[in-house]
Amino acid sequence: MYKLEEIIISNYKSIKYANIKFSKNKTVFVWKNNAWKSNILKAIKLFFSKELEINLNSFYDKTKEISIEAIILKDDKTYINLKIVAYIENNDIKIKYENNYELEEKKKIEEFLNKVDFVYIPSSRNFWTKNNSWYSKIIDLILKNKIENVESQEILTNLENIVNSVKQIISKDDNIQFNSFSNIPNFLQKLKSNDENEIIQDLNSVIKEEEKNEVINFDDLSIWTKNSLFIALLDLYYKSLSKTKNDRFKIFVIDHVENFLHPHSIRLIDKLLQDISETENTQIIYSTHANELVSNFKKDKYEIDSIRFVYKLKDGTQVKKIENKYWTYDKIMINLIFKNTDIFFSDAVILVEWETEKISIPNIYEYWPWTEEDISQCKINTCKRNIWQNKINDFFNLYLKNIAVIDVWWKWALSDWYEFCSELLWKKNVFAIIDRDANFFEDKRYIERSIKKVHWKFVKESQYMDYNWIVLDWEFENYYKPEKIKEYLSTVLTQRYKDDYITKKEIKHLIYKIEHLKINKKISVSYEKLFKTYLRWYWKPTIAFNLCIWLCQNNWYKRWLMEILKNILFKIEENNNLKQK
8 A cells, every 4th residue: 555645845836845744545735826736736746747847947946956755655654755856057957866766776666656557637627748648547547447347338338428429529620530440439349358558549549630630639629528528537437446456556636626617517526536535545636726625524534634725925835734633623624514614715814603793794894984094094005005096995805805704603612713723824814703791701711721722822801802812892783883773673664664554553563662672782682583574684694794784884883893893904914914025
């Protein structure tokens, strides 16, 4: 049983230095665009594709050498170290690979590489790379598996369908025809006779241009056809494994799996990749921006510590792994399966207790009538530019700033999420907002424990804000102006039901209810029933969405809430500014 255990990269493309360890089955690289996740995958490709594509642009610093080392395990013990070194000498690139090793080690490496089946699928879904195509490699693997698989008729039928589909699509184009010796019956005959030497060559030569007699590049196919082949071939490969002895080491490296795929196709790919990764002697490594391809956790197969977070900071691409020691993050992992996957792709996070805050806070930032005076308190250049460009509301838009608001389902989960997010993101970019209610004495223990764990500080309540714990004076809903809600309900509902004779009889009673709203506890407890009965806003998230926009448009939030939200953004902006220096 082989495993790619670790890769150590120095001075390669955007990577100044990175030490990356891989999970047993599946390793997933995530985070934002332009973090250069692809460069990590290309570094892996250098070892196994036998294409040492290194040029002047491959050097992070041209005055230093590139060094990439891969550690391979066999039966959980270190087996071999593969190493590539490249440097510039007299404007020429010198590459050292096999000559780094003694003769016995060279033989061992050669023997290992002969047992490796490596497939690299680029983000562009290009089929060809210097006359080597990823789709033909997968078909080659299918055929190798077929030799040992007695139940191969389904595979042959599916291969026939693939070739027929390609033929049908291509034949519609001008000046393109199928090569006569590569027709479907002959192709299948070779499949059934296991004549592997000719099969791949024939498949790559199925389509020819009539006049030039040259092989048509499959990259000319439509995106839909490429994706159909992509999914079908992975499916066929998995089906071909059922009776196979997996003594060969198989590595699939896929750059941005979700590219050009319909959501339904992404779900299909997700299941296929997970199933393939669980087969013997197989590793799946891919990068993605799709929530579905990150949060599909499976106990002992793919968990939170199988994810690698890739950042591009001032000194290049950096990679982080979250250690789930003692199952600390198991509850968070379950939560992530259902929601909150924005955390994998965000620059900063605001943690809240419930969905009302999750829905309301982004809308408050977006719809509140911010003024130049609000933003002038921020002294960094980003704030000044937004004033100059008259884009003040853009500054306060969380969606434009890539800031996630995450509800953790329960206030006692806030401390766990605070610890998790602080490990994942920069500590200064993690904020937690908590209500001060009757149980706050108990809440304080959780807050202080989390600050101690993250910052190694013993703190008092007066210091919580210094570590981005924000304690509201009371419940979140108490930052509405209750007299304005009364005014709204009295006027709007009375007007709405003025021609409804049945409800009109109840208006006096309705006005009494409104005038006696209890405002010394959660306001929502008092008015929600009225909203549901008379405005048909049905349930709490819908009420929160409509109400927060209405309150913003009428300037009916208490000002202190705006000061809290403003200061959160200022702190995040300052921290991001420091990271780039």
